[in-house]
Amino acid sequence: MKEQNKLIGGLGLSFLLYLIGFLLLTQWIVPIEYVGESGNLMWFYFFVALCMVMAWIGIPWGVTFIIKTTFILWVINSLFYPTLPFTSSLWFNQLIALIQQDIGLILSQQVANISDVFRTVLFFVLLGLLSYLVHFWIAVRQKLFLFYVMTLIYVTVIDTFTNYDASTSIVWMVGLGFLALSLLFLRRMVSLENLHKRGLLKRWLVPLIVLIVASTSVAFATPKSGPIWPDPVPYIQSYADGAGQGRYGKIGYGTDDSQLGGPFLPDNSVVFTALAEVQHNWRIETKDTYTGKGWVSSSQIPPLEFLPSEQVPFSLNPEQPERPKRSATLQFQQEYPHIVYPYGLNSIFIDEVQSLAVQPITQKVSTLNEAGEPVNVGTYSLEYQIPQYSMNGLRTAHTKVGNDIEMQAIMERYTQLPSELPNRVRELAEQITAEEDNWYDKAKAIENYFQRPEFVYDQTDVAIPEGNTDYVDQFLFDTQRGYCDNFSTSMVVMLRSIGIPAQWVKGYTSGESRGAVNTQYNEYEITNNNAHSWVEVYFPEVGWVPFEPTKGFSQTVLLNFDEERPDTTTPDVEDPAEKPEQPQTPEEVEQSSGGSSFSWTAFKLKVETFVKENMWKIMFITIGVTLLLIVLYRWRSKWLPYYLVRKFKNRKHDEKVMEEAYTALLKQLHRIGLPRNEGHTLRTYSARIDTYYGSDEMSSLTKLYEKELYKKESSEEEWKRALELWENLIKKTTA
Structure with a gap:
């Protein structure tokens, strides 16, 4: 599949699909400010972008879970506990206690009274789940229609019952929906029909975009008829009038x-x-x-x-x-x-x-x-x-x-x-x-x-x-x-x-x-x-x-x-x-307690002051380092082989070094889109790799590997020959 995608535009098709998925997910965020009090929606956009980028790159789920959880906790700390540093356990303990309380409210059917902190956490979780579903529908099922319909229903309901005007959003979504469905159809067609013709993606996209733009323009230009049914909102509101009197307030x-x-x-x-x-x-x-x-x-x-x-x-x-x-x-x-x-x-x-x-x-x-x-x-x-x-x-x-x-x-x-x-x-x-x-x-x-x-x-x-x-x-x-x-x-x-x-x-x-x-x-x-x-x-x-x-x-x-x-x-x-006329600072309080010269309170205040004064710098540095790590991970197939060459060149020949090197080569081949299929022997797989690269190096290396693995026989000359073949092959994967 990855070889075929390369032949129709490399990572272009996959990137476009994930970009469309991101744009559709943002439609779940835009109406939030019309539903209730809200602010700092940029964090939700950034979170969705982070989820989609990690899904497109293919980062393992365990790593993504850690990154997402850390990001959510950092945002909660910044929004609701700005005076406490992220490393402090005080705000985290408060957060856990608050979540436990809000879970009790949900279980007692008092959802309207949960805290804003828990609402924010739940919305982050919802966006994380939706991001995973979009990834699953794009990468595995290759069908995005269900999520597209869900998003349309969500936006239209918000448009009906709030002040949010979804006219522009719906037009965008119609265009994005047609584009996504067409690209997924192209991917399935390439897979089923075994198409390998270069430039297919570009030749498919140009007329498709022209068609979508033309049809959208016609839709805007044509006259619209009025609504057929009366607006149900006044009736629903009148029916619910007075229902809020029994609602619980929030102490504070x-x-x-x-x-x-x-x-x-x-x-x-x-x-x-x-x-x-x-x-x-x-x-x-x-x-x-x-x-x-x-x-x-x-x-x-x-x-x-x-x-x-x-x-x-x-x-x-x-x-x-x-x-x-x-x-x-x-x-x-x-x-x-x-x-x-x-x-x-x-x-x-x-x-x-x-x-x-x-x-x-x-x-x-x-x-x-x-x-x-x-x-x-x-x-x-x-x-x-x-x-x-x-x-x-x-x-x-x-x-x-x-x-x-x-x-x-x-x-x-x-x-x-x-x-x-x-x-x-x-x-x-x-x-x-x-x-x-x-x-x-x-x-x-x-x-x-x-x-x-x-x-x-x-x-x-x-x-x-x-x-x-x-x-x-x-x-x-x-x-x-x-x-x-x-x-x-x-x-x-x-x-x-x-x-x-x-x-x-x-x-x-x-x-x-x-x-x-x-x-x-x-x-x-x-x-x-x-x-x-x-x-x-x-x-x-x-x-x-x-x-x-x-x-x-x-x-x-x-x-x-x-x-x-x-x-x-x-x-x-x-x-x-009598007490001193001037109030003591926290540092003086700590020093007057007769403790050691190191003041935890003073240290805490210094950290808090530093974080507060340099919040944006810390945020941009964190974002920059995160993006750098993501790029390095995404393109690890380009630099990792050189690290492996240095690693195994310095290793002495022993019973495990050949197995480790050969396994590392198989992982690198899988990483660039040449995986070993289930049921294939090493020799069959080696023949496939030799065909792809136009050489017999993989088959020769496999023979030396099997001799080492099964017969436990390998001279120093054979190890040097195997290492040479291995180095040539793993460097070819970076091309």
Whole structure:
């Protein structure tokens, strides 16, 4: 077969068929951006090209499997774990855990909730399988019609049910389909009819391409009739209207809180790790306007810009200079264009951004580049002073509500409620707090109310308010079942209903401790499961104080029970001695642990920094080396004989050297398209090779080989003669 293909154009026919297969496979990738959120589609194109090139070259399946798997893992690392180096086991362990979780979702028939990481892996696997099928249909079956029909059906379905316009793709596919089917027919005809005439491929292709181009042009030029049947999509959409209400959401930080409620699925993907001195919540932003269904932000005030390492231009509480300064270093696996910070934030130390900006209403700190646009960040350090609150100050704060403009604005903004709020919400709040005479004790009474046994923390059986149903009213009086959003929103609304200013806060809980790094720092791992919402209440002259109504959760708040404004720090287990004013870098943390001079953390950061700064160089070098290896492997029949000649010339004559050399010659002959057929003896095969090359060298070499193999007789002169014949033959294979 290979000899015949050479006579009709060498590797040209095979290359054209694999090229057409690649172009058809790309039609499975193009519509992806119209199906859902997508990006970096070039990786899928490159993967298909890699698969088809390796199939055309004929690389063994074991090698291709390793190359494909490595490529997929590298892409997954680059897209979803950019802050972790490819050689790190941390991201790979996270990937395995996520895939196990997603497989469980598939088995429980919750396919819509699998992660984007697993979707990407599955699509790579699909493209790999399709690439193998195309190779099988081209190289073995020599029939591509089934895959062609499958691709047409896929594209037309995507065209029907999405915004993707497949008109151009279908025209391309029709032309490619006719071309592929015709070339496969030519290959089968050459094989069956034993055609050997040179130039057949060119004479076949020219009229075929002219015919396809002409027929396509006529198809474009002729008028088209309208559709015969009505569009089925509106009917299907109307039938499925509302079906998504039971769909599970994905836990984690998000920006849209306008519609709360509904179940969600856990996700233990790591968001960031923190080297911190103590355990506490991590804050991101607040929302101030309750709509009856969820939270939105009111009119935005221009953000306040400031530089890294400067004092942040906002504060949740009055300054407490006596409080110890603490530091933390955060390293993100899932990067966002904002800062995650603790209470009492003073300064942010970050090298990846040009400036920072805080929105005064949401208190969200954004990271900006030189153009003032949001940019994702991977690592930064924080300096902060965890506030301590006076119990007397909290209980007397309501008496200090003045008539100044600032306090009036706070009361107006943070006691806002929709006019449609059912009266029984306010009545319940008044009933719960009837025996208390100050804001703090009223807030604690409402906070404790949610610890009653009738309230259940649940992530799955959670209702979504329909129609005019109020989100808080439904939770308080109907379901009494939900998660942090239900509890925290209900407490804020109840506080506001009785005139206490409160706001809804989003962020993360403290995460899971991974142990002490040294005597100063602990490592905490924060995942999407730690995404959380809680309550802050405003107390005059005290500031914003956090509360935790969600059942099963707790909020760490330092209280001083002795005096209104403490001049010294009240001792407590979470408040050790003074700490350095500047946050330590990870390298300093590692060195202060008393370990060896070699710092794994510093080494890891250096590797990550190098990879991040040279990502494109590494990618192009990797691609270049891969292509070079592919070319070398593809043309190994040209250079490998010279290596074998040097190898066996330096070998001394022994019992195995003749067998190894002869076997290497048979493999080389098979490699260039002259394989030994099953059932043929070595002498019959040798005669065929001698006929092909017009000599008797193969037969002479075979006689010497059989004498050595069966009679165990071979002189030094015969070995030199055999080596000469072998060298002449193996060099001829490179021609």
